[in-house]
Amino acid sequence: MSLLHVDHVSHRFGGQLALDDIDFRIEKGEIVGVIGRSGAGKSTLLRCLCALERPQQGRILLENADLVTLPERELVTIRRKIGLVFQHFNLLESRNVAANIELPLQISGASKRERTARVEELIELVGLSGHAARRPSQLSGGQKQRVGIARALAGNPSLLLCDEATSALDPETTTSILELLRNIHRKLGLTIVLITHEMDVVRRFAQRILVLDHGRLVEDGDIGRLMRDGLENPHIAALLADIRPQLPPLWKEHLQSNAFAGAETLIRLALVADNATMPLLSILDRRFAVEASLLQGGVTDLAGSPTADMIVRLSNNASEEVFTFLRDVSQTMEVIGYVAPNR
Numbered sequence: 560m561s562l563l564h565v566d567h568v569s570h571r572f573g574g575q576l577a578l579d580d581i582d583f584r585i586e587k588g589e590i591v592g593v594i595g596r597s598g599a600g601k602s603t604l605l606r607c608l609c610a611l612e613r614p615q616q617g618r619i620l621l622e623n624a625d626l627v628t629l630p631e632r633e634l635v636t637i638r639r640k641i642g643l644v645f646q647h648f649n650l651l652e653s654r655n656v657a658a659n660i661e662l663p664l665q666i667s668g669a670s671k672r673e674r675t676a677r678v679e680e681l682i683e684l685v686g687l688s689g690h691a692a693r694r695p696s697q698l699s700g701g702q703k704q705r706v707g708i709a710r711a712l713a714g715n716p717s718l719l720l721c722d723e724a725t726s727a728l729d730p731e732t733t734t735s736i737l738e739l740l741r742n743i744h745r746k747l748g749l750t751i752v753l754i755t756h757e758m759d760v761v762r763r764f765a766q767r768i769l770v771l772d773h774g775r776l777v778e779d780g781d782i783g784r785l786m787r788d789g790l791e792n793p794h795i796a797a798l799l800a801d802i803r804p805q806l807p808p809l810w811k812e813h814l815q816s817n818a819f820a821g822a823e824t825l826i827r828l829a830l831v832a833d834n835a836t837m838p839l840l841s842i843l844d845r846r847f848a849v850e851a852s853l854l855q856g857g858v859t860d861l862a863g864s865p866t867a868d869m870i871v872r873l874s875n876n877a878s879e880e881v882f883t884f885l886r887d888v889s890q891t892m893e894v895i896g897y898v899a900p901n902r
Protein backbone atom coordinates (compact mmCIF):
# COMPACT_ATOMS: atom_id res chain seq x y z
CA MET A 560 0.00 0.00 0.00
CA SER A 561 1.37 3.41 -0.97
CA LEU A 562 1.41 6.12 1.67
CA LEU A 563 -0.34 8.47 -0.72
CA HIS A 564 -2.20 7.66 -3.88
CA VAL A 565 -3.51 10.54 -5.96
CA ASP A 566 -5.82 8.61 -8.23
CA HIS A 567 -6.88 10.38 -11.44
CA VAL A 568 -7.72 13.67 -9.75
CA SER A 569 -9.27 16.53 -11.71
CA HIS A 570 -10.48 19.86 -10.39
CA ARG A 571 -12.04 22.79 -12.17
CA PHE A 572 -12.65 26.38 -11.10
CA GLY A 573 -15.48 27.53 -13.35
CA GLY A 574 -14.16 27.00 -16.88
CA GLN A 575 -10.56 26.64 -15.65
CA LEU A 576 -9.19 23.10 -15.36
CA ALA A 577 -6.69 23.53 -12.49
CA LEU A 578 -5.90 19.81 -12.12
CA ASP A 579 -6.28 17.53 -15.11
CA ASP A 580 -6.31 13.80 -14.40
CA ILE A 581 -3.38 13.86 -11.96
CA ASP A 582 -2.25 10.36 -11.06
CA PHE A 583 0.73 9.35 -8.90
CA ARG A 584 1.70 7.39 -5.82
CA ILE A 585 4.15 8.30 -3.09
CA GLU A 586 5.80 5.57 -1.05
CA LYS A 587 6.81 5.85 2.60
CA GLY A 588 10.20 7.52 3.07
CA GLU A 589 10.37 9.22 -0.33
CA ILE A 590 11.45 12.83 -0.84
CA VAL A 591 9.45 14.21 -3.73
CA GLY A 592 9.65 17.64 -5.31
CA VAL A 593 6.52 18.95 -7.01
CA ILE A 594 7.43 21.76 -9.36
CA GLY A 595 5.67 23.94 -11.86
CA ARG A 596 5.43 27.49 -13.03
CA SER A 597 2.88 29.96 -11.79
CA GLY A 598 -0.62 28.68 -12.51
CA ALA A 599 0.54 25.08 -13.05
CA GLY A 600 -1.77 23.82 -10.29
CA LYS A 601 0.65 23.42 -7.36
CA SER A 602 -1.47 25.27 -4.78
CA THR A 603 -4.62 23.51 -5.88
CA LEU A 604 -2.89 20.13 -5.55
CA LEU A 605 -1.55 21.10 -2.13
CA ARG A 606 -5.00 22.17 -0.97
CA CYS A 607 -6.44 18.86 -2.19
CA LEU A 608 -3.66 16.90 -0.44
CA CYS A 609 -4.50 18.49 2.90
CA ALA A 610 -8.22 18.16 2.28
CA LEU A 611 -8.86 21.89 2.17
CA GLU A 612 -10.30 21.44 -1.30
CA ARG A 613 -12.24 18.42 -2.51
CA PRO A 614 -11.50 17.67 -6.15
CA GLN A 615 -14.49 17.04 -8.38
CA GLN A 616 -13.04 13.81 -9.77
CA GLY A 617 -10.73 11.09 -8.52
CA ARG A 618 -9.56 9.86 -5.13
CA ILE A 619 -6.80 10.94 -2.75
CA LEU A 620 -5.88 8.02 -0.57
CA LEU A 621 -3.71 8.74 2.44
CA GLU A 622 -2.90 5.45 4.14
CA ASN A 623 -5.96 4.13 2.32
CA ALA A 624 -8.42 6.74 3.67
CA ASP A 625 -9.99 8.72 0.82
CA LEU A 626 -9.72 12.43 1.62
CA VAL A 627 -12.22 13.21 -1.14
CA THR A 628 -15.14 11.34 0.35
CA LEU A 629 -14.43 11.27 4.11
CA PRO A 630 -16.95 13.21 6.20
CA GLU A 631 -15.60 16.48 7.66
CA ARG A 632 -15.41 15.18 11.26
CA GLU A 633 -13.14 12.32 10.20
CA LEU A 634 -10.95 14.65 8.17
CA VAL A 635 -9.81 16.30 11.42
CA THR A 636 -8.06 13.06 12.41
CA ILE A 637 -6.64 12.45 8.95
CA ARG A 638 -5.26 16.01 8.71
CA ARG A 639 -3.10 15.26 11.77
CA LYS A 640 -1.19 12.79 9.61
CA ILE A 641 -0.05 15.69 7.46
CA GLY A 642 2.47 18.22 8.74
CA LEU A 643 2.34 21.49 6.80
CA VAL A 644 5.27 23.87 6.45
CA PHE A 645 4.33 27.26 5.01
CA GLN A 646 6.27 29.81 2.97
CA HIS A 647 5.55 32.64 5.41
CA PHE A 648 5.90 30.47 8.54
CA ASN A 649 2.40 31.36 9.93
CA LEU A 650 3.66 31.67 13.52
CA LEU A 651 1.65 33.34 16.28
CA GLU A 652 3.43 36.41 17.63
CA SER A 653 1.47 36.16 20.87
CA ARG A 654 3.24 32.87 21.61
CA ASN A 655 6.91 32.14 22.11
CA VAL A 656 8.81 29.45 20.18
CA ALA A 657 7.90 26.62 22.57
CA ALA A 658 4.22 27.61 22.66
CA ASN A 659 4.02 27.83 18.86
CA ILE A 660 5.39 24.30 18.57
CA GLU A 661 3.08 23.14 21.35
CA LEU A 662 -0.10 24.45 19.71
CA PRO A 663 -1.01 21.40 17.58
CA LEU A 664 -0.39 19.16 20.62
CA GLN A 665 -2.77 21.27 22.71
CA ILE A 666 -5.39 21.04 19.98
CA SER A 667 -5.05 17.27 19.78
CA GLY A 668 -5.47 17.02 23.57
CA ALA A 669 -2.00 15.77 24.59
CA SER A 670 -1.23 16.04 28.32
CA LYS A 671 0.98 18.83 29.66
CA ARG A 672 3.76 16.34 30.41
CA GLU A 673 3.69 14.84 26.94
CA ARG A 674 3.63 18.31 25.40
CA THR A 675 6.61 19.58 27.36
CA ALA A 676 8.72 16.53 26.57
CA ARG A 677 7.80 16.60 22.87
CA VAL A 678 8.45 20.34 22.50
CA GLU A 679 11.87 19.97 24.12
CA GLU A 680 12.73 17.12 21.77
CA LEU A 681 11.56 19.07 18.70
CA ILE A 682 13.43 22.24 19.67
CA GLU A 683 16.60 20.21 19.80
CA LEU A 684 15.82 18.39 16.55
CA VAL A 685 15.47 21.66 14.61
CA GLY A 686 18.54 23.25 16.23
CA LEU A 687 16.78 25.91 18.30
CA SER A 688 18.03 24.96 21.77
CA GLY A 689 18.18 28.10 23.93
CA HIS A 690 15.51 29.88 21.86
CA ALA A 691 12.37 28.40 23.44
CA ALA A 692 11.31 31.61 25.17
CA ARG A 693 11.83 33.91 22.20
CA ARG A 694 8.99 35.48 20.26
CA PRO A 695 8.81 34.99 16.47
CA SER A 696 9.75 38.67 15.90
CA GLN A 697 13.07 38.01 17.69
CA LEU A 698 14.02 35.29 15.21
CA SER A 699 15.63 35.33 11.76
CA GLY A 700 13.69 33.96 8.78
CA GLY A 701 15.59 30.69 8.94
CA GLN A 702 14.89 30.32 12.66
CA LYS A 703 11.20 31.05 12.08
CA GLN A 704 11.10 28.31 9.48
CA ARG A 705 12.77 25.94 11.97
CA VAL A 706 9.89 26.67 14.36
CA GLY A 707 7.45 26.06 11.49
CA ILE A 708 9.07 22.69 10.79
CA ALA A 709 9.07 21.69 14.48
CA ARG A 710 5.37 22.62 14.74
CA ALA A 711 4.60 20.59 11.61
CA LEU A 712 6.36 17.57 13.13
CA ALA A 713 4.71 17.89 16.55
CA GLY A 714 1.94 15.37 15.93
CA ASN A 715 4.27 12.77 14.34
CA PRO A 716 2.80 13.14 10.85
CA SER A 717 3.16 10.44 8.20
CA LEU A 718 3.70 13.08 5.53
CA LEU A 719 5.48 16.42 5.69
CA LEU A 720 4.11 18.81 3.05
CA CYS A 721 6.30 21.83 2.45
CA ASP A 722 4.62 24.65 0.55
CA GLU A 723 7.32 26.91 -0.95
CA ALA A 724 9.09 26.43 2.39
CA THR A 725 12.30 28.13 1.29
CA SER A 726 10.92 30.71 -1.13
CA ALA A 727 11.02 33.54 1.42
CA LEU A 728 14.60 32.74 2.50
CA ASP A 729 18.01 33.87 1.22
CA PRO A 730 20.21 31.26 -0.52
CA GLU A 731 22.36 30.50 2.53
CA THR A 732 19.35 30.02 4.80
CA THR A 733 17.67 27.93 2.09
CA THR A 734 20.68 25.61 2.16
CA SER A 735 20.54 25.27 5.95
CA ILE A 736 16.79 24.55 5.93
CA LEU A 737 17.23 21.92 3.19
CA GLU A 738 20.00 20.35 5.27
CA LEU A 739 17.71 20.31 8.28
CA LEU A 740 14.95 18.62 6.26
CA ARG A 741 17.44 16.08 4.96
CA ASN A 742 18.61 15.31 8.52
CA ILE A 743 15.04 14.92 9.67
CA HIS A 744 14.39 12.60 6.76
CA ARG A 745 17.43 10.55 7.69
CA LYS A 746 16.59 10.38 11.39
CA LEU A 747 12.84 9.83 11.15
CA GLY A 748 12.48 8.20 7.72
CA LEU A 749 9.73 10.73 7.10
CA THR A 750 8.04 11.13 3.72
CA ILE A 751 8.53 14.67 2.45
CA VAL A 752 6.74 16.43 -0.39
CA LEU A 753 8.17 19.79 -1.34
CA ILE A 754 5.98 21.99 -3.51
CA THR A 755 7.90 24.81 -5.11
CA HIS A 756 8.57 26.83 -8.24
CA GLU A 757 12.33 26.75 -7.53
CA MET A 758 14.09 24.16 -9.65
CA ASP A 759 17.33 24.79 -7.82
CA VAL A 760 15.75 23.66 -4.54
CA VAL A 761 14.23 20.54 -6.07
CA ARG A 762 17.39 19.43 -7.85
CA ARG A 763 19.39 19.76 -4.61
CA PHE A 764 16.88 18.12 -2.33
CA ALA A 765 14.45 15.73 -3.96
CA GLN A 766 14.95 12.12 -5.02
CA ARG A 767 12.02 12.22 -7.36
CA ILE A 768 10.38 15.04 -9.22
CA LEU A 769 6.83 15.61 -10.41
CA VAL A 770 6.40 18.38 -12.94
CA LEU A 771 3.03 20.11 -13.29
CA ASP A 772 2.20 22.16 -16.34
CA HIS A 773 -1.23 23.70 -17.03
CA GLY A 774 -2.81 21.34 -14.50
CA ARG A 775 -1.26 18.22 -16.00
CA LEU A 776 1.41 15.95 -14.59
CA VAL A 777 3.94 16.06 -17.43
CA GLU A 778 6.92 14.35 -15.77
CA ASP A 779 7.29 11.93 -12.90
CA GLY A 780 10.64 10.33 -12.33
CA ASP A 781 13.91 9.86 -10.62
CA ILE A 782 15.65 13.21 -10.28
CA GLY A 783 19.00 11.86 -11.46
CA ARG A 784 17.54 10.62 -14.74
CA LEU A 785 15.45 13.73 -15.36
CA MET A 786 18.35 16.02 -14.62
CA ARG A 787 20.70 14.03 -16.81
CA ASP A 788 18.23 14.33 -19.67
CA GLY A 789 17.08 17.63 -18.16
CA LEU A 790 18.28 20.14 -20.65
CA GLU A 791 17.11 17.92 -23.47
CA ASN A 792 13.64 17.52 -22.01
CA PRO A 793 11.42 20.50 -22.88
CA HIS A 794 9.50 20.49 -19.55
CA ILE A 795 12.62 20.32 -17.43
CA ALA A 796 14.63 22.72 -19.59
CA ALA A 797 11.93 25.39 -19.25
CA LEU A 798 12.08 25.07 -15.46
CA LEU A 799 15.86 25.18 -15.49
CA ALA A 800 15.87 28.39 -17.55
CA ASP A 801 16.36 30.58 -14.47
CA ILE A 802 19.52 28.80 -13.41
CA ARG A 803 21.04 28.50 -16.90
CA PRO A 804 23.87 30.81 -17.94
CA GLN A 805 22.72 34.15 -19.30
CA LEU A 806 24.42 36.22 -21.96
CA PRO A 807 26.33 39.08 -20.24
CA PRO A 808 24.64 42.48 -20.85
CA LEU A 809 27.64 43.80 -22.77
CA TRP A 810 27.14 41.11 -25.40
CA LYS A 811 23.37 41.51 -25.48
CA GLU A 812 23.74 45.12 -26.60
CA HIS A 813 25.63 44.12 -29.74
CA LEU A 814 23.67 41.00 -30.56
CA GLN A 815 21.92 40.83 -33.94
CA SER A 816 19.25 38.29 -34.72
CA ASN A 817 20.18 37.81 -38.40
CA ALA A 818 23.50 36.62 -39.76
CA PHE A 819 25.55 39.17 -41.72
CA ALA A 820 28.81 39.01 -43.67
CA GLY A 821 31.74 38.22 -41.38
CA ALA A 822 29.49 37.72 -38.31
CA GLU A 823 30.52 35.49 -35.46
CA THR A 824 27.87 33.20 -34.00
CA LEU A 825 26.85 32.97 -30.35
CA ILE A 826 25.39 29.62 -29.35
CA ARG A 827 23.98 28.11 -26.20
CA LEU A 828 24.32 24.40 -25.63
CA ALA A 829 24.18 21.79 -22.92
CA LEU A 830 26.26 18.63 -22.86
CA VAL A 831 24.86 15.80 -20.82
CA ALA A 832 25.89 12.30 -19.76
CA ASP A 833 29.22 11.20 -21.33
CA ASN A 834 29.44 14.34 -23.47
CA ALA A 835 29.48 16.60 -20.38
CA THR A 836 33.20 16.45 -19.95
CA MET A 837 34.28 16.46 -23.62
CA PRO A 838 36.92 19.10 -24.47
CA LEU A 839 34.52 20.85 -26.85
CA LEU A 840 36.50 24.02 -27.46
CA SER A 841 39.67 22.16 -28.34
CA ILE A 842 37.75 19.74 -30.62
CA LEU A 843 36.32 22.72 -32.49
CA ASP A 844 39.80 24.10 -32.89
CA ARG A 845 41.58 20.89 -33.90
CA ARG A 846 38.93 19.30 -36.06
CA PHE A 847 37.33 22.34 -37.66
CA ALA A 848 39.90 25.12 -37.13
CA VAL A 849 37.12 27.15 -35.50
CA GLU A 850 38.09 29.47 -32.71
CA ALA A 851 35.56 29.07 -29.91
CA SER A 852 35.50 31.00 -26.66
CA LEU A 853 33.41 30.41 -23.59
CA LEU A 854 31.37 33.52 -22.74
CA GLN A 855 29.38 32.14 -19.84
CA GLY A 856 28.73 28.87 -18.00
CA GLY A 857 30.74 25.71 -17.53
CA VAL A 858 30.30 22.31 -15.99
CA THR A 859 27.81 22.09 -13.12
CA ASP A 860 26.49 19.27 -11.03
CA LEU A 861 22.88 18.30 -11.68
CA ALA A 862 21.68 15.66 -9.24
CA GLY A 863 25.17 14.22 -8.93
CA SER A 864 25.95 14.14 -12.67
CA PRO A 865 28.20 16.61 -14.45
CA THR A 866 26.35 18.69 -17.00
CA ALA A 867 27.99 21.32 -19.16
CA ASP A 868 25.82 24.31 -19.89
CA MET A 869 27.39 27.19 -21.72
CA ILE A 870 27.27 30.12 -24.08
CA VAL A 871 30.02 29.97 -26.68
CA ARG A 872 31.22 32.37 -29.38
CA LEU A 873 32.27 30.75 -32.68
CA SER A 874 34.61 32.47 -35.13
CA ASN A 875 33.16 33.41 -38.52
CA ASN A 876 34.59 30.43 -40.39
CA ALA A 877 32.17 28.03 -38.63
CA SER A 878 30.62 26.01 -41.47
CA GLU A 879 27.39 24.03 -41.63
CA GLU A 880 29.51 20.96 -40.81
CA VAL A 881 30.38 22.53 -37.45
CA PHE A 882 26.71 23.14 -36.61
CA THR A 883 25.85 19.58 -37.61
CA PHE A 884 28.55 18.34 -35.24
CA LEU A 885 27.27 20.61 -32.44
CA ARG A 886 23.67 19.45 -32.91
CA ASP A 887 24.94 15.92 -32.82
CA VAL A 888 26.60 16.31 -29.43
CA SER A 889 23.89 18.57 -27.97
CA GLN A 890 20.23 18.28 -28.88
CA THR A 891 19.60 21.63 -27.21
CA MET A 892 22.16 23.58 -29.23
CA GLU A 893 20.61 26.90 -30.23
CA VAL A 894 21.92 29.95 -32.00
CA ILE A 895 21.41 32.99 -29.78
CA GLY A 896 22.47 35.53 -32.39
CA TYR A 897 25.35 37.14 -34.26
CA VAL A 898 28.01 39.72 -33.44
CA ALA A 899 30.70 41.53 -35.40
CA PRO A 900 34.18 39.95 -35.04
CA ASN A 901 36.63 41.14 -32.40
CA ARG A 902 33.98 42.22 -29.97
Ligand SMILES: Nc1ncnc2c1ncn2[C@@H]1O[C@H](COP(=O)(O)OP(=O)(O)OP(=O)(O)O)[C@@H](O)[C@H]1O
Nearest residue numbers: 572575577595596597598599600601602603604756
Ligand atom coordinates in the same frame (compact mmCIF):
# COMPACT_ATOMS: atom_id res chain seq x y z
N1 LIG B 1 -10.03 29.89 -6.18
C1 LIG B 1 -9.83 29.91 -7.50
N2 LIG B 1 -10.76 30.39 -8.33
C2 LIG B 1 -10.58 30.39 -9.67
N3 LIG B 1 -9.49 29.93 -10.29
C3 LIG B 1 -8.50 29.44 -9.52
C4 LIG B 1 -8.62 29.42 -8.09
N4 LIG B 1 -7.47 28.88 -7.59
C5 LIG B 1 -6.68 28.60 -8.66
N5 LIG B 1 -7.30 28.93 -9.80
C6 LIG B 1 -6.76 28.74 -11.17
O1 LIG B 1 -6.31 27.40 -11.28
C7 LIG B 1 -5.05 27.33 -11.96
C8 LIG B 1 -4.00 26.69 -11.05
O2 LIG B 1 -3.73 27.61 -9.99
P1 LIG B 1 -2.76 27.29 -8.78
O3 LIG B 1 -2.86 28.44 -7.82
O4 LIG B 1 -3.07 25.94 -8.26
O5 LIG B 1 -1.34 27.29 -9.49
P2 LIG B 1 0.10 27.38 -8.84
O6 LIG B 1 0.95 26.45 -9.62
O7 LIG B 1 0.03 27.19 -7.38
O8 LIG B 1 0.53 28.88 -9.14
P3 LIG B 1 1.38 29.89 -8.20
O9 LIG B 1 2.79 29.36 -8.19
O10 LIG B 1 1.27 31.19 -8.94
O11 LIG B 1 0.73 29.91 -6.87
C9 LIG B 1 -4.72 28.75 -12.35
O12 LIG B 1 -5.13 28.94 -13.69
C10 LIG B 1 -5.55 29.60 -11.42
O13 LIG B 1 -5.88 30.82 -12.02
